[in-house]
Amino acid sequence: GAGVSQSPRYKVAKRGQDVALRCDPISGHVSLFWYQQALGQGPEFLTYFQNEAQLDKSGLPSDRFFAERPEGSVSTLKIQRTQQEDSAVYLCASSYQYEQYFGPGTRLTVT
Amino acid sequence: RKEVEQDPGPFNVPEGATVAFNCTYSNSASQSFFWYRQDCRKEPKLLMSVYSSGNEDGRFTAQLNRASQYISLLIRDSKLSDSATYLCVVIDSNSGYALNFGKGTSLLVTP
Numbered sequence A: 001g002a003g004v005s006q007s008p009r010y011k012v013a014k015r016g017q018d019v020a021l022r023c024d025p026i027s028g029h030v031s032l033f034w035y036q037q038a039l040g041q042g043p044e045f046l047t048y049f050q051n052e053a054q055l056d057k058s059g060l061p062s063d064r065f066f067a068e069r070p071e072g073s074v075s076t077l078k079i080q081r082t083q084q085e086d087s088a089v090y091l092c093a094s095s096y097q098y099e100q101y102f103g104p105g106t107r108l109t110v111t
Numbered sequence B: 001r002k003e004v005e006q007d008p009g010p011f012n013v014p015e016g017a018t019v020a021f022n023c024t025y026s027n028s029a030s031q032s033f034f035w036y037r038q039d040c041r042k043e044p045k046l047l048m049s050v051y052s053s054g055n056e057d058g059r060f061t062a063q064l065n066r067a068s069q070y071i072s073l074l075i076r077d078s079k080l081s082d083s084a085t086y087l088c089v090v091i092d093s094n095s096g097y098a099l100n101f102g103k104g105t106s107l108l109v110t111p
Helices: none
Strands: A005-007 A010-013 A019-024 A031-037 A044-050 A053-056 A065-068 A075-079 A088-095 A106-110 B004-006 B011-014 B019-025 B033-038 B044-050 B055-057 B060-065 B070-075 B084-091 B099-101 B105-110
Touching (some): A005 A088, A019 A088, A019 A106, A031 A075, A044 A065, A075 A088, B011 B019, B019 B105, B070 B084
Parallel strands (some): B011 B105
Antiparallel strands (some): A005 A019, A031 A088, A088 A106, B004 B019, B019 B070, B084 B099, B084 B105
16 A cells, blocks of 8 residues: 655755645554654654644754644645755654554755 | 664674674663664664564564663674664653654675
8 A cells, every 4th residue: 555655755945945845644544743864863753743633843943843734634844944954854654553654755955 | 862872883794694783772661662674765664663572573583671771683694685774763751652763773784
């Protein structure tokens, strides 16, 4: 079956631009997570949704980061006024019970 | 200090060798433990869960030592296809769902 998909796969943004990253979870998965993976590091938790409710946004690094999942399926991670330190791979994961299945990620480069 | 610590390696081993990775975690209340595998420029994928009694899956054996707060992964009879980064993962005990990743240990199996 279809896994988690993310788009775009690659994004280059000039410093100060806004970006929107999309995640399509596995159909029927209630839980959705966003992680940020910097080069040479493990992924770091950003935020968690259960259906359309954002239950945890404690990992979002600043108020420039905003995530939504309005209908409890597709999610968008938005970064406003991008900075160079935002350059990373943004991974989305979804789960039905405990195992989290990851999408291929969006590689964001801020120049 | 990160909650999950791993030796980043790289570990370079010949085909057929046995290799072991260790990982330590700082939160004694942690309950769930995993090893994930991440290939270059790919998403992390669950390799195996780690249980207190230890568990084996083919050539892979995972062990948990709660008293010392460390987790290990043993790979026997290494194959070229085992070359990847191995991420030690602990479920964050505060949230009960967010994955806490180590930085990963890089393994290169050579002919």
